[in-house]
Amino acid sequence: MLKKLSLCILLLSTSVVAQDKAMIGPTAVMSVADTQLSYEARMDTGAVNTSLHAFDLEVEGGSASNMKDNIGKTLHFTTENGSGERQRLSAPIVKTSTVSNSQGRETRYMVNLDIGFHGAERSVMVNLRDRSHMDYKLLIGRNWLKGKYIVDVSEKKLIGPVATISILETGLMFKTRIDTGAVENSLHAVDLKVEAGVDDMEKNVGKMLTFMTENEKGVAHKVKARIVETSLIRNAQGSEIRYMVELNIGEPGSEYKVKVNLRDRSRMSYKLLIGRNWLQGHYLVDVDR
Structure with a gap:
């Protein structure tokens, strides 16, 4: 009832x-x-x-x-x-x-x-x-x-422009920017090391990658995940290629597997950015919330 x-x-x-x-x-x-x-x-x-x-x-x-x-x-x-x-x-x-x-x-x-x-x-x-x-x-x-x-971006539940999001593989909570202007999720990652990696990033797809991530409180965790693809990101400064891995990301208790690109966000306020590939089919974004 x-x-x-x-x-x-x-x-x-x-x-x-x-x-x-x-x-x-x-x-x-x-x-x-x-x-x-x-x-x-x-x-x-x-x-x-x-x-x-x-x-x-x-x-x-x-x-x-x-x-x-x-x-x-x-x-x-x-x-x-x-x-x-x-x-x-x-x-x-x-x-x-x-x-x-x-x-x-x-x-x-x-x-x-x-x-x-x-x-x-x-x-x-x-x-x-x-x-x-x-x-x-x-x-x-x-x-x-x-x-x-x-x-x-499709339909479903409401979420505000900022939300507390969990990544199961890290055991961490992130104060996260919900960004409908971004195609993909992006996670702060440094010290990236590819097992048996080569300089050509495309040739590293399928290999295991370890990296360090950290939330806005400075709590860090080492993560190991498989590279599923690379992503070409374009912005006003030009373009860059990033590795993408699959992680279980979501509101606490409602995480689901989704692709996320890895980049150094140490100078950014939000260490995790949620893009349309996580939102689509699941959430409406209300900027007043």
């Missing part, structure tokens, strides 16, 4: 959430009102802010050496969608945003732009960066999604 009551409460709460917020898929065709351009946009619950491809940035009246000193000035920039259509835009700089990644820290200008579905755009702060190496020229972050949408 108690199980049935709990299930009814869960279904009711999910229904209420669905009534309050619209559902949106992992990608959508959106427009930037001032450009009349259409973009295939990626919904990215791993990103705080929305990000637009921009280049040839020019601060009117000249740029100060300190980017923050340019706040309030007019910024001219060119944007381009996935079809190669371009337009020159101008907007006041409202703030700067510093983004940390594995390559270090990067400061970007932020402007207010009207972004959304054609005819229903709404103003949101957008950071501007060169996304020429990225598949999606417009990335929709939590500041656009919040309070309005649930991101559905």
Whole structure:
């Protein structure tokens, strides 16, 4: 009886959430009102802010050496969608945003732009960066999604943008970023050693690999797993090849086997990132949770 009551409460709460917020898929065709351009946009619950491809940035009246000193000035920039259509835009700089990644820290200008579905755009702060190496020229972050949408990479249970996730093979719990912008899961791994390994990473597929991982509390564990494939990861800095292994990952008590790529995330806040290959078919992501 108690199980049935709990299930009814869960279904009711999910229904209420669905009534309050619209559902949106992992990608959508959106427009930037001032450009009349259409973009295939990626919904990215791993990103705080929305990000637009921009280049040839020019601060009117000249740029100060300190980017923050340019706040309030007019910024001219060119944007381009996935079809190669371009337009020159101008907007006041409202703030700067510093983004940390594995390559270090990067400061970007932020402007207010009207972004959304054609005819229903709404103003949101957008950071501007060169996304020429990225598949999606417009990335929709939590500041656009919040309070309005649930991101559905398929269907099923709700999960927030951050969750406590277990990896059975490590015996560790990780405070984890749930990132619909990432195709794959990614785990912090250092001291990778392949048994009878060779320089050609592809030729090491099928061999056993040992590595050290560590959660955000600094608790470390040595893991041994078989390399199931390699993954080519592209980002703004170029591309890199990573080993992939299969691990049992999930909310405590609900772990299931899934592929995860291994990389040094020592400079990242989250040592485990959950991507769409774990979410798909299992979870909805609600950035308000």
